[in-house]
Structures are given as structure tokens and as C-alpha cells.
Amino acid sequence: MTYQTSNEEKAIEIVNIAGLEAKVQAQMDTGAFGYIRGGAETEWTMKENTAAFNKRQITPRVLQGISAADLSTKLWDIDLKTPIIEAPSAAQGLAHEKGELDTAKGVAAAGSIFSISTYANTTIEAAAEAAPGAPQFFQLYMSKDDGFNEFIIKKAVAAGAKAIILTVDSTLGGYREADVINHFQFPLPMPNLAAY
Template identity: 55%
Template structure:
């Protein structure tokens, strides 16, 4: 363990065995300190939406396909002009130093090792440049929590572009923080400095509570902000936190180059729908105008398959990767991706789908039990 400001960080760098991704949570809880673990795992209020994110995948089923005459499914894909070896990507997840001393740098290494795509968070423990450098040329996106201070936004966007990120993810569903009771019970404040927050005059983000961090964030995010960021960076802007067809079209009309369907893993608006339950209606409204990224509740290869078959082009997850990071560093992250990719290969074979494009054309069943 590495001790920073009284907080114990894992420094494990080792291969890990995985039975399933759900089992990693309990193992990680034994390593990550209580306050940090509560922040990572928790949802808002009574966590109804967080739970429904998992349940929703049972609302649709995959028809097995016999005599398909195919083998060796191919997980490779190309999204936003980026060739990838897997359709599963790392969601932008804050403060990964809570799980491991190397934080986002080890995550970047693990994702790069599987030929995947990583999204950095504004609230990362490591800087944009250091996280990008750790990936050694592998593709990354940068996720922006807009600040009320536009000059601060510009400085982050400048750094992201200099680091070579391929797109900007603008998060729009976190203008205030969800009411997360675990953080209140634990009186949680970030013990690890947030590298990008050193630009705030108050300091480095260390010791700040959740509400204090969000107090600096912009609440009045408007459609014109999408175009403003796109014009400033000359990069694709993906709008994250979309849960309705109407908001998807509004974002595209504002210049969005991608739609990110997400309810923030159940961490924001409790009582809102499971992301998977709204994915297909949003996909139909988007109608192929721009790529769609999906997250919230993904734990199985079959979840990935169902999301792709319901309109997603990329499927993201966060918490299982953070658990793998705590348990094994970069090798743990790689193991998490390898495992879900292996599950996806099995599902693709049994469903008679050779390629990711075949998966996207699959018709899921709606059978009520």
C-alpha cells in the first residue's frame, strides 16, 4: 500500500483471476478504504435507478442461432474513424487514485493493452498529459465537466488537444451532484489531489467534499455550449447524459458529433429510467446521424451484445474496471476487459454473429416472464 494524506492506496501490479465482473466488487471492498469505496460504488438516494440499470438487461433476450456456419467472432470495430479491437471502452471515471496509486495511468495502460478506447475525466487523479502518455499512442477521449469559468474550460481543452485526444465528451447530466448517502455517512472528502483542479485558485481539490467540487461546475449548460466547444477545439463533441430522444435530437442540432446514453451509473437522478430501457428509442430518433455510446449497469458480455443490438456503437463501463485497477493495477484493468470480451465472443458465437456489425443488426426478443 501507498499512503497519501492518511489514505491507503493499493499499489498492486499483478494478474488477477476473474470468475465474473460482479464478484470483483466484494474483493475490491477489502482493499479500498471505506470512504473511497463508498464514493466509487454508491448511487443516489435509495439507489433505485442504480439497481434498475442491471435489471433492465433482462427486459430483452438474445435468440440463439443454430446452423449459422460461422466461427471465431471478430470484436474489432471502427467508431469516430478510430479502429478498435473491442467495442467496449473505459467510461470517464473520476478520482481513480482512490483505487490505486497509479490511478488513471495504469487504467490507460490496461485499456491500451487490449486495443480499446479510454475516456479521461476532468476530475482525474492524474493530469491529462500524463494519462495520455501512459497510453503510448492508444486513442483517448477527454470528458469535460464545464466550469463556470470559461478560461478554465479553455485551459483544459487546450491541454486535451495538445495531448492528442480524439474527441471531447461534454457531460450534461451533472450540473449538480446526486444525493449520495454513502458520502454523507462517511463524511467523504477527496484525500488525493485532482491534477486538473490545481488550476482552481483554491488549490488542488484535496480535502474538498463532493458538494464543494460541484459548486464550481456550470449549472446553466445550453445547446450553444456544444457548438462553442466544437469550434474552439476543432474536435468532435459527444454529449453525455442523454436519456430521451428529444434531448438526443437537441444535442445533434447543436452540433454534437456523438450521443452518449447514460444515467451516470445511477449516481445522479434517482427515479430516472434505466439507461438500457431508453437506448433503443434514442437510437431510432438518432437514426444513424451520429455514433452512440452507451453505459450504466454493464457487467456481462451479453449486456454488451444487447446494447449493440439496441443501437449502441460503443459500450462503456467504469466500476468493474476500477475494481480491477485496485486488485491488480494495469494488469487488473486488462483482465477486466479480457474477461468481458471473452464473454462477448461466446455470446456472438452462440447468436451466430460474426462481426460487431452483425450484432448491431440482430433483432432482440421481447418475451415477458
């Protein structure tokens, strides 16, 4: 059986992340949803990271005489409309056929930075072309093969990546319990790997 990803195009109302996750889960293949949403083993690290993030607070400046909020900031020499950037997320093609391409466009429209994963379902070049001139980062999963590392970094630089996000803790794939329970076998190509 061939994996069928979504090609649906419609506006969605996002109230919060939990509600969005429930909507997505209802429309996705169980194994694909488990892969995208899940983490390794009992997801302890993922839960701890979420808890740590939730402890951070943004304290607004009050009585500053401003009539409208301005979230713009600068990261290195990159002007941003928001202080939040998109974290790299592998295999977005599992959720939608345009996956990383539409994410790149949306993040660019929001005035932020798109980060493409080594394990994306689209090429680094195609993601850059989807949002011409918009800043992008590249997430490198460090390989034992130095030839691959050099090859993929050169591709990212040639496509205009402003920075490399180095993932060093994945020399072995995580034991993803949701994938085991769902008997998930990855159904889509990863063109950045295939190019090597």
C-alpha cells in the same frame, strides 16, 4: 491521518463484476470504496441505468462459416478490437496509486478507448503518455466558468483526445448518501483542476 492507496501489483481472477466488486471492497477504505462504487441519493438512477443496459441483447450471427469470433469494429475512424469502450471514472487513484495510468495501459492493450475524467487523479497528459498512440476520450464536467472549460478542452486536444464526453448534469455535486454515512472527504488531489 494520510490516505493510503493501494500499490499492490498482482494478477487477479475476474469471474464477474459482482465478485470483483466484493474483492475490491474488502481491500479498500470504506469511504473511498463508497465514492467509487456509489451514486447519488438512493442510487435510483444508477440502478435504472444498469437495468436498461441489462435489457440490451447481443444477438450472435449463427451459421456464418467462421472459425473464430471477431469482435473488432470501428467507431468513427478509430479501429477497435472490441465494441466496448471504457467509461470515464473519476478518482481512480482512490483504488490504486497508478489509477488512471494503468487503466489507460490496460484499455490500450485490449484495443479499446480509455476515457479520462476531469476529476482524474492524474493529468490528461500523463494518461496519454501512459498509452502512446492509443485513442483516448476526455470527459468534461461542464463548469460555470467558461475560462476553465476552454482551458481544459485545450489541454485535452493537445494531449490527443479524439472526442469530448460532455457531462452536463453536474453543475452541483450529487447528494451521495454513502459519502455522508462514511464521512468521506476527498483525500487526493485532482491535478486537472489544480492546473487551472
